[in-house]
Amino acid sequence: MKTKALMFILVVAAGITFSFTGWAQTAGAQSAAEKRALFMRGAELWPVYCNTCHNARPGPEFSPSEWNMIMMHMRTQANLPAQDARAILEYLKGSR
Amino acid sequence: MLELNRRLRFGCSRKMVAAAIWTLPFAIILAGSMARVVSAADSGDSALLIQIKQEIDQLKADREKDRQQIQHLEQQIQAIQKQPAQAPPNQPSATQQATDQQLKALAAKVAAQSSPQSFAQEVNDYLGRYRFTIVGGAAGGFIYDRQSNINTYNLDLEPILLWQISDRMLFEATIEASLPSGGAADYELPVATLQYFLNDYMEVVAGIFDQPFGDWYEDQSPFWVNRFITAPLPYGANALVPGSDIGLQLRGAYQWGAVGQIADYTVWSGNGPGYNQATCTGNTSPSPLPSCSTRALVGDTLVGVNNIRLNTHTPAFGARIRVYPLPVESELGRLEVGASTYDGKWLNGLWLKSWGADFNYFKGNLQTRGEWIQSYRQMPGSIGADNRQGWYVQAGYFLAGVRPPLMPSSWAAILDKFEPLIRYSGVNQRASVLSDISTTPGIGFNGSPAVFAPHAREVALGLDYWFAPSVVWQNEFNFEMPGAGGFYSDTGARVGAVPNDRAFLSQFAIGF
Numbered sequence: 001m002k003t004k005a006l007m008f009i010l011v012v013a014a015g016i017t018f019s020f021t022g023w024a025q026t027a028g029a030q031s032a033a034e035k036r037a038l039f040m041r042g043a044e045l046w047p048v049y050c051n052t053c054h055n056a057r058p059g060p061e062f063s064p065s066e067w068n069m070i071m072m073h074m075r076t077q078a079n080l081p082a083q084d085a086r087a088i089l090e091y092l093k094g095s096r
Numbered sequence: 097m098l099e100l101n102r103r104l105r106f107g108c109s110r111k112m113v114a115a116a117i118w119t120l121p122f123a124i125i126l127a128g129s130m131a132r133v134v135s136a137a138d139s140g141d142s143a144l145l146i147q148i149k150q151e152i153d154q155l156k157a158d159r160e161k162d163r164q165q166i167q168h169l170e171q172q173i174q175a176i177q178k179q180p181a182q183a184p185p186n187q188p189s190a191t192q193q194a195t196d197q198q199l200k201a202l203a204a205k206v207a208a209q210s211s212p213q214s215f216a217q218e219v220n221d222y223l224g225r226y227r228f229t230i231v232g233g234a235a236g237g238f239i240y241d242r243q244s245n246i247n248t249y250n251l252d253l254e255p256i257l258l259w260q261i262s263d264r265m266l267f268e269a270t271i272e273a274s275l276p277s278g279g280a281a282d283y284e285l286p287v288a289t290l291q292y293f294l295n296d297y298m299e300v301v302a303g304i305f306d307q308p309f310g311d312w313y314e315d316q317s318p319f320w321v322n323r324f325i326t327a328p329l330p331y332g333a334n335a336l337v338p339g340s341d342i343g344l345q346l347r348g349a350y351q352w353g354a355v356g357q358i359a360d361y362t363v364w365s366g367n368g369p370g371y372n373q374a375t376c377t378g379n380t381s382p383s384p385l386p387s388c389s390t391r392a393l394v395g396d397t398l399v400g401v402n403n404i405r406l407n408t409h410t411p412a413f414g415a416r417i418r419v420y421p422l423p424v425e426s427e428l429g430r431l432e433v434g435a436s437t438y439d440g441k442w443l444n445g446l447w448l449k450s451w452g453a454d455f456n457y458f459k460g461n462l463q464t465r466g467e468w469i470q471s472y473r474q475m476p477g478s479i480g481a482d483n484r485q486g487w488y489v490q491a492g493y494f495l496a497g498v499r500p501p502l503m504p505s506s507w508a509a510i511l512d513k514f515e516p517l518i519r520y521s522g523v524n525q526r527a528s529v530l531s532d533i534s535t536t537p538g539i540g541f542n543g544s545p546a547v548f549a550p551h552a553r554e555v556a557l558g559l560d561y562w563f564a565p566s567v568v569w570q571n572e573f574n575f576e577m578p579g580a581g582g583f584y585s586d587t588g589a590r591v592g593a594v595p596n597d598r599a600f601l602s603q604f605a606i607g608f
Contacts, residue, residue: 041355044355044424045355045356045424048356048424048430051458051463052430052432052456053311053315054318054320054321054565054566055562055565057565057566057607058565062229063219065219065227065229066229066231068260069227069229069258069259069260069266070229070231072260072291072293073231073256073258075299076268076291076299076301076347077315078315079347079348079349079361079418080349081296081350081351082293082295082297082349083296083351084351084355084358
């Protein structure tokens with residue numbers, strides 16, 4: 001009985017979690033206006049979020065593909081909200 | 097004939113004389129007028145004459161310039177006229193044809209006006225779907241400790257390998273290469289994880305990871321991120337909570353208010369803590385020392401990572417939450433408050449239970465942070481519990497914007513990059529294990545035996561100079577001021593008063 005309950009909880013949890021949108025797959029479908037808004041939000045968040053732990057590093061330090069990986073790493077490391085991480089990524093890639 | 101001549105001469109003369117008589121007054125008047133005009137020109141229009149003269153000179157110069165250009169063009173024509181003898185224009189060579197085609201292709205590309213985004217897309221297409229890069233840090237420096245009378249240079253390298261497998265999945269590994277005392281390089285693997293983003297609010301992390309307890313291990317320990325060179329005492333050589341674990345994490349974040357008002361969580365399970373039991377180190381076969389059974393002691397130091405756990409029962413569990421109450425737009429600064437707990441069995445049926453609270457606040461050039469940690473370790477038999485407390489508070493201030501009077505402006509740019517720091521940290525525990533005390537310095541550890549005292553206290557003063565956001569020259573003075581009390585659990589002797597100690601560290605660190 002205990003095992004069945006545990007299995008049920010696991011299946012429900014998996015169903016809920018996989019039904020949400022992913023991390024970066026929506027980036028390609030954004031319009032220019034949405035990207036612009038994301039960039040502006042990223043410009044506002046970048047000096048605040050990054051400086052919370054370390055000196056904020058500017059966009060030209062890495063290539064766009066490197067920023068993709070680094071922001072995935074930082075989203076984990078600092079537990080950044082996905083939308084804010086996407087905004088900062090857009091800003092870093094656009095400010096090169 | 098003579099008469100004719102005379103008539104012509106005198107007849108005409110007579111008429112001319114008459115005309116002259118009539119025209120003479122007018123001539124005199126006209127001459128007077130002309131004289132006045134000339135006089136006016138001489139006196140008032142000399143500037144006009146100078147200007148005319150200058151224009152004439154300019155025309156002469158232009159003419160000379162035109163002459164030179166004509167000469168130059170004639171020379172070019174002569175050179176072109178000589179070319180048909182070398183390469184007939186109606187029969188271009190194959191190389192010239194290829195060059196023309198390449199030029200046309202390049203001109204077409206330039207005319208297409210490629211944007212940075214399309215260029216980046218082309219580069220990404222060329223590189224392929226999967227991505228790999230290396231970031232990380234390196235540090236080298238000098239350590240001096242007064243009590244152990246040791247001074248040494250040191251070096252450490254920590255590359256972080258990132259491999260983006262997909263938009264949802266990332267593999268990450270940190271390799272730590274250090275140079276220990278008197279030997280070749282040591283290599284460790286403090287982090288090797290697979291991260292999978294389930295959705296915007298949850299991800300799974302599996303592997304060996306920095307312990308998500310407090311802010312230190314995960315976020316503050318990299319060389320160029322830590323404002324100081326050493327770790328605060330609760331996370332140093334005699335830490336209260338293990339620095340890494342092997343297991344599984346679930347973590348995520350959620351915006352609960354305005355922009356910047358977020359909360360995040362991490363829950364995890366790992367192999368749990370392990371302790372050095374140094375009293376028997378090296379006493380196993382084929383050691384010449386007599387064998388002895390390992391015995392747990394109050395004050396044992398933690399092992400770095402507990403890879404394959406041999407004790408029975410459940411693994412360890414941890415949880416951490418952080419809240420950021422201030423909106424970004426409030427301009428009140430950034431405040432973070434967090435709480436952590438970590439509980440695991442370090443020996444069959446015996447628990448290590450720990451919890452901590454922490455804060456971090458920064459605004460402008462000021463940054464402060466601090467943590468409080470409490471741990472409770474059950475001991476076997478009749479040995480009393482191994483309780484410990486640890487804490488630290490620190491503050492740093494960038495001198496950007498500070499302008500002492502009479503300072504030359506050229507010095508201001510240098511002053512802006514300095515960051516003075518201060519930190520106070522301490523650990524309380526009932527006992528220390530004498531044989532666990534190490535005086536071998538290393539990156540992040542000054543080698544002072546005073547940090548192992550049951551009541552260790554340390555004041556650290558730092559002065560950083562930031563060449564770039566991730567390139568820093570750090571200097572740190574440590575004042576070790578342990579309090580009296582406690583005992584050595586392996587010898588049974590009372591510790592009593594431990595002498596104060598001083599240490600100096602200087603380090604150049606980069607984040608790449």
